[in-house]
Amino acid sequence: MTAQAARLPAGYQAARLPAGHYRFRHVARMEWIKLRSLRSTWWTLVITTAGAIGIGVAVGINTKNAHGDLTNNALAGILPALLLTSVLGVLTMTSEYSSGMIRSTLAAVPSRSLLLAAKAAVFGVLALVVGEVASFLAFSAGGAALPRGITAPALSDPGALRAVLLSGMSFCLIGLIGLGLGAVVRHSAVAIAVVVAGVYVAPVVVGNASHELAKYLPIFIIGNSLSTTKPVGCSADGQCFHPLSAWAGLGVLALYAAVIFGIAWWLLARRDA
Amino acid sequence: MIEVRDLTKRYGATVAVDALSFDVRPGTGTGVLGANGSGKSTTMRMILGLDRPDAGRARIGGRRYGDLRWPLREVGALLEAKAFHPGRTASDHLTALAASNGIARSRVGEVLEMVGLASAARKRAGKFSLGMGQRLGIAVALLGDPAVLLLDEPVNGLDPAGIRWIRDLLKSLAAQGRTVFVSSHLISEMALMADHLVVIGQGRLLADTSVDQMSRGAPSLEAAFLELTGASAEYQAAPSPPVTPTMGVSS
Numbered sequence: 001m002t003a004q005a006a007r008l009p010a011g012y013q014a015a016r017l018p019a020g021h022y023r024f025r026h027v028a029r030m031e032w033i034k035l036r037s038l039r040s041t042w043w044t045l046v047i048t049t050a051g052a053i054g055i056g057v058a059v060g061i062n063t064k065n066a067h068g069d070l071t072n073n074a075l076a077g078i079l080p081a082l083l084l085t086s087v088l089g090v091l092t093m094t095s096e097y098s099s100g101m102i103r104s105t106l107a108a109v110p111s112r113s114l115l116l117a118a119k120a121a122v123f124g125v126l127a128l129v130v131g132e133v134a135s136f137l138a139f140s141a142g143g144a145a146l147p148r149g150i151t152a153p154a155l156s157d158p159g160a161l162r163a164v165l166l167s168g169m170s171f172c173l174i175g176l177i178g179l180g181l182g183a184v185v186r187h188s189a190v191a192i193a194v195v196v197a198g199v200y201v202a203p204v205v206v207g208n209a210s211h212e213l214a215k216y217l218p219i220f221i222i223g224n225s226l227s228t229t230k231p232v233g234c235s236a237d238g239q240c241f242h243p244l245s246a247w248a249g250l251g252v253l254a255l256y257a258a259v260i261f262g263i264a265w266w267l268l269a270r271r272d273a
Numbered sequence: 274m275i276e277v278r279d280l281t282k283r284y285g286a287t288v289a290v291d292a293l294s295f296d297v298r299p300g301t302g303t304g305v306l307g308a309n310g311s312g313k314s315t316t317m318r319m320i321l322g323l324d325r326p327d328a329g330r331a332r333i334g335g336r337r338y339g340d341l342r343w344p345l346r347e348v349g350a351l352l353e354a355k356a357f358h359p360g361r362t363a364s365d366h367l368t369a370l371a372a373s374n375g376i377a378r379s380r381v382g383e384v385l386e387m388v389g390l391a392s393a394a395r396k397r398a399g400k401f402s403l404g405m406g407q408r409l410g411i412a413v414a415l416l417g418d419p420a421v422l423l424l425d426e427p428v429n430g431l432d433p434a435g436i437r438w439i440r441d442l443l444k445s446l447a448a449q450g451r452t453v454f455v456s457s458h459l460i461s462e463m464a465l466m467a468d469h470l471v472v473i474g475q476g477r478l479l480a481d482t483s484v485d486q487m488s489r490g491a492p493s494l495e496a497a498f499l500e501l502t503g504a505s506a507e508y509q510a511a512p513s514p515p516v517t518p519t520m521g522v523s524s
Contacts, residue, residue: 017346018375026372026373099355104413107321107348109373272318
C-alpha cells in the first residue's frame, strides 16, 4: 500500500461538522453564484434591457397622437423583451438537467423544495431588478424620444408610476413562469416551445376566438392591464373591450406562476434526478 | 459506514436493482463490480437520494442521505464525468457548491490544487477533456473533506498517470479511516483500488467478499468474476468460434 496518511482521529466526522444544517441562505448563495457565473445570464439581461428601451424609443419617435396612452407606448418594448426573460428562466432550470449539473446540485442540497425555493427567489429578484430598470429606462427614453409638440409623460401622471412598476414586475412573474415550466418539462427546447406557445402564440388563437378569455392570457394582461394607465381599449370601429384591472391582472399572473410552481414542486419531489 | 438493505428499483417491468443488501465499512476501499447495466450506478444514485427506491433503504452513518445536515461535508460523490454546466469555470462550479454547504471559499483552491486543476481554474469546464472533467468531479467529492466517499467509475477518461493518482488517493483516503465506495467495470483496476468487493449482476448480489478471497482458487480475479457473473450478464456475445489456422490465402 502506498498510503502513509495518518488515520483520522476517532470522532473526526462529528468534531468537524459545524452545528446546525444547510439552510435557505446557503442554497440561495449557491444559486446566485451559479446564475452570475454564466456569461449568458448577463448577455440576455443586457439585450432584454436594450430591447425594451430601443422599442420604446422607436415608438416614441413615431408617435403622432398626443392623446394616446403615451406611457403604454413607451412600454411597448416590454412584451418582446419578456420573451428573453422567460427563456432565461427556462434555461436556469433546464440547463441543470441538460448538463448533468442537477446531480451535483441535489447531492449538495438533497431538499428539493429548498432548492426550488432558492432558485426561484434568486432568479425572481434578479428578473425583478432588471425588469424595473428596463421599464423605468424605457419610460424615460420613450418619453424623451417623442416628437416636438408632444409632452412626455411623467411618473406623476395618473397611473403612470403604477404602469411602469407593474411592467417591471411582469419580468419577474414571466421569468418565474419560465423557470417553473423548465422544472416541469426539464428539456430546454420543449420548455421554451411551451413558454413561447403559451405566452406568445396562444393569444393569437384565443384572441381571435374570444375577448372574454383573451383578457386572462399573460400577454394581454401585460399589454392591456399592467403597462397601461387606463386599462380600457376601444378600437377605431368603436368596439370596446374591458381588460382586467392592473391589480387583478397582476394577481392572475401571479396565480399562474404559483400553479406552475405547485406542479413543479410536486414533480421535483417525486421524480428521479 | 454505508448500509444498503433490500434496495430495489424497477423501471417498468425491468428490475434494475433487486433486493440488494450489503455494508460498506470504513477503513478499507470497497468496490462494486458488475457488468454494464448491472445496477451499479442506480444503486449509487439511490444511496445519494437522487433516485427513489421502490423498496428497501440505504443509510449513511445510520441516516438517509436526505437527512444529512451538511451533505457535502459528510459524503463526497462522483457520479458522472460531466455533472457541471459547460459555461461555468471550474472555480465558479466549486465555489457555488461550497457555498451550499457553508464550506470556506479557500477550500476551492485547495481541492483544485489536489486534483491538479489549479492552472485550469479559470477555464470554462465545457472546454475540459474527459480526464479533466473527471478531476473536477473528484474535486467536488473532496470539497467538504467528507468521511464517506462514493465514486462511480472514477478512472474513466483518466490517463495512466491519472489512474495511478486516483488509485493512490483512494487508498490513502481509506487508510485514514474513511469509508470509500468505488464502482468499476474494470476488474484489474478494481483489484488495485479496493480490498473488499461487492459483485452484482442484474441488480442482485452475487458476492460480498474480499479481493483475496475472490481470486483464491481461480486463475485470476477476472476469471472468478466472469464465472460468477456468467449466468447473469445482460448483454452477452455469442461464444467466439474456435480459431482454426488457415492455410494459404483466401479472399
